[in-house]
Every structure is written in structure tokens, then in C-alpha cells.
Amino acid sequence: MRPASRSVAASQERSPPALRPAGLRWPWVLAGLAALAAAVLAGLVIGPVPVSPIEVLRGIFGLPTDLSAQQIAIVEQIRLPRVVLGLLVGATLAISGASYQGVFRNPLADPYLLGAAAGAGLGVTIVIAGSADGSPTPWGAPLAAFVGALAAVAITYALSSSGGGRTSTASLILAGVAVTSFLTALQTYVQQRNQDTIRQVYSWILGRLSTAGWHEVRVLLPYAVLSWIVLLLHRRTLDVLAVGDDEATTLGINARRARLIVVIAASLGTAAAVSVSGLIAFVGIIVPHTVRLLAGHSNRVVLPLSLVFGGAFLCATDLLARTLSSPAEIPIGVVTAFFGAPFFVLVLRSSRRLGASP
């Protein structure tokens, strides 16, 4: 009746199998943590006011330092919240992108696939256009972005399941395209009617961490951590979903429910990230794909490593954004795409040339 249990017992009497399933390997975990530490340290010490990295390290480990009160204030009050926010936003966008790519079996899926970006853009444009002087209250824009992003994803989901009750990945993606076009059209219309605020809207859409303080970190942190936990718990389920809904079903997975949970978690994290940082493009595509090319395709590897490298990547690009043309800042969304795209092509080419079979 239970053939497997008999044969399992038999094989256990033999030598233990020398099989290594896909999973996190120590070198990659260490590389990720090293990249993270390097990005954080660079983010703390580099800037208009130079600070010694050794002194900062001494400060982090609670040793006495030679830093002046002004330097300490700059590191703790200005640079640290910005670095932490960069970590949270980058990690959230990267793991959300990886999860979307897994759940939709589509390599081009990004965190904004289901309309989150267009919804957030519309929300912010309405709030900015509606405020008297084009600069809404500190709460206005993030809240509008958050609500807009979640509402857009909800509309996409509702649309895709309205035709017969079954939500296929293809209908979900198509509904996302339709919702994105519709909301973008609305956003363009509102923007054209209020041309005097176009600059504020534009600067928000390109993404920025420049206004970051501990307040933004506190706003994002609970949503980010919740979405990370849910997504990481589903890393194996995402591997099962990769064989298709039918096969996942015969393997005992509720494919529809699993997909819904992953989409909600990834969208929640994305909406929270967008609300504090604007639309930072490319992180959700470039980081997961680089991880896949280098460390393997299993979501058990891709999800945790995307989290770590996504945080490090955005931290490093933010450093470039604020130093390259200092004292002016380049919008971080421009930097992620400008440096991210060639870097990604490089990874893609070298992995092809090596005939890598990750």
C-alpha cells in the first residue's frame, strides 16, 4: 500500500545519499553579507563631510571614538536613516520582483507588474495637484502612493478573476497591463491639467531617498518585514508552482491560494516601498536575475539572496546618486537604470560565454 515508506527504510540502511538539493550555500550567504556591510559602511562614511571608516566601525562596536559631535550627528541623523531606508526599499523591491517572476513564471515580471507603479503615480499626482502650493503635507504623498498602489493591484486581481472565477497567470498579467494603461492615462491627464506641479510629480516618479529620515524607516519597516517573512516562507512553494498549476495541484499545493498570498505579500511590500521612495525602477528585475545567473534558479536561493543583494545594491546606487554630481543629487531611479542595465548585460554575456548552467 505505501511502497515508498518501505523503500525509504531500505535506502536508509544503506549509506546516506550524497545528494545536495538546491539551497543556500555558505559562500553566497557570506558574499551577500559582505556586500551589505561594505555598502552600509560606504554609505555612512562617504559624503561632503568625510568621516573615518575605522572610527565609524569603532562607534558601531561601542568603542570610544575620535568623532566630533557634528560628525556623530551627521552619521546618525542624516546618513544612517538614509542607508537603512535604502536597504529596506532595495531588499523589498528585489524580493518582490523575484517572487512575481516566480509566481507568474515570467522573467520580465517586476514589482510594478500589476499596476502598483501606475496606481501610486496617480495617487501622488492627484495629491500634489490638489495641494495649494504643489507641496502636500509630509503624510499626503506617501499615503496616496500606498493606497493607489494597493488599489491598482486589487483592481487588477478583481478584473482578472471576473471572467469565470479562475485566475490564470496570463489573465492576471493582461489585466495588469490594462489597469496600468488606464491609470497612466488618468495620471497624464491630471498632470497636464496642472502643469505648474509637473516638476514635483516628476521628481517623485523618478524616486528618491533624499528626504529620508527615521520617520520613513518607521513607516516602511513593519510592512517590509511582514512581506519578507511571508515571501521567504513560500520559497519552496514557488519552486513547486514553477511546474505549472495542474502539476502543483497533483503535488498537493493549492496553487490559486498560494499565488494569491504571494501576490498580496509582494504587493504590500512594494506599495510600502513606493510610498516612501517613489518609483525606483529596475531593482526588482536586475537583482533577482543576477542572483539567478550566479547562484542558481531555485527560489530557495533566489529569494533570500535577492533580499540581501537588493539592499546592498540600492545602498550603493544611492551613494552614487548623491556623490556623482555633488552637491546636486541625481534621481536614484536614473542611477539604478543607468548603471544597472550595462552591469546586467555584462552578467548575462559572461554567463552565456561560460556556458554556465546555474
Next chain:
Amino acid sequence: MIGCTGVTVSLGKQVILNDISLQVERGQWLSIVGPNGAGKSTLLRYIAGLVPGSGELRLDGRPAAALPRRQRARLLALVPQSPIIPEAARVLDYVLLGRTPHIGPLGVEGPHDLAAVHDALSHLELLDFADRLVGTLSGGERQRVLIARALAQGAPIVLLDEPTTALDVGHQQQVLELVDRLRREHGLTVVTTMHDLTLAGQYAERLVLIDGGRIVVDGPATEVLTEENLALYYGARVRIIHDGGRPAVLPLRQRHAKD
């Protein structure tokens, strides 16, 4: 082991399966045959729980509708006809997916699961392939990997949807011999849909011929694969050759008057 009673499956207004009743005994090999569009795959998918229908399905004596998803997956494994092979999936990781119903929804596999996969791989002589990518294997090797995944699932019922399509005749025989050996060694109940009637007749103990969503003939190969049945339901002109009690189907070309 499998019991269908009065099963009807409709797609919109079209009735695909009409009042099917079928019992499959433990350890039996049943092949579902029938012309294109007869409902063979739909019947297999209904048993696998992939298409809804009216009527009753019992698996191992229990009503399938009452079985939780994972428990059902421990009873029944499906080898699909055209599986989606994830990009860059290694044989080991792919076969390990078969352990999913034995692992908690959010858990990861333990040594027990690895041992089961080791066992399945060694049964199918795939241990040397463990690190290869499934996408790079030949058709016959890939079919063995799919069967290994079903075996690792540890289910006493194995459904195979057209397991020999796209294989050459040598690999067709190898795959079916393999399925038969596993069936005997593990006491598996095997249900396949088959396009190739000769192979169906050579391997299956029992054939069910479906036409227009109904079971029209049910019995041992010699009773189902007759020249009359194939003319009636397939519109085919064939000669049946018996070799050691197993029928082989030889298609004949229509002869014109002047020949």
C-alpha cells in the same frame, strides 16, 4: 483502488464525459484508449482531481472529494504528457518536488525525503544524472525523470498521460517495461491513456475504450482490440495479429478497386 460512479464532466454546454462508471483494482494496469477527442485525457484529469465533474470518485475506498489536497497527492501521482520543465532545474531538484505532499506547506525536505529521492533515482538508474539539467536530457531520459518524480511521491496510484508520445519505438518499450517493473515491485495501480493501440495491448492488463465520452468496450486487450471495434469506433481498417496472447494492431491501407 479507483472507483468512478456515474461521472459526468461538462465544459460549458459540451458534455465531455457522460455517465462513466469504472472500477480499477489494486495493482492493475488499465489503459484508456479511444479516438481523438473521445475524452481519454479528461477522464485521467478527472481522476487526478484537475477537472470538476458530477458523480462519485473513490480513491483507496475513500471519497476523493473529502480527501485533503495533500493526502490525495500522497495517494495519487500524475505523469503529465507535456510537463512544464522549470528553467535550469536539475534532475535532483525536480524529482525532489515529488516529495511536496510529504513536506509541510511552508517546510523544507528532510533526510527522509532525500532518501526517498535517492531510492527513486537509483530505481530508474538516474543517480548519475542527478546534477544534470532536466531541459538538456533526451526524450527517453526525461520521461524516466518524470516517472522518478511520481515514484518519489510514494503514491500507490500512478496516472500516466500518453507516456510514450514523442519517443522512438525502443524508448517506448523501455519506458513501458520500466512502468511495468515498478508496478510489480511496488504494487502500484497504473492508469495510462494510450494513443498507440499495439503498445496498449502489449502492456495493459485491461483496456477501456472510450468514444463520445462513454465507455463503449471494457475488458482484456484481446476483447477490446478487435477488427470490428476499431472499424466501428476509430473508422480504421486494421488487421489484428496475435502474438503470445497479446494483440498487435496492423493498420492496412485502403485498397482501390483497380489494385
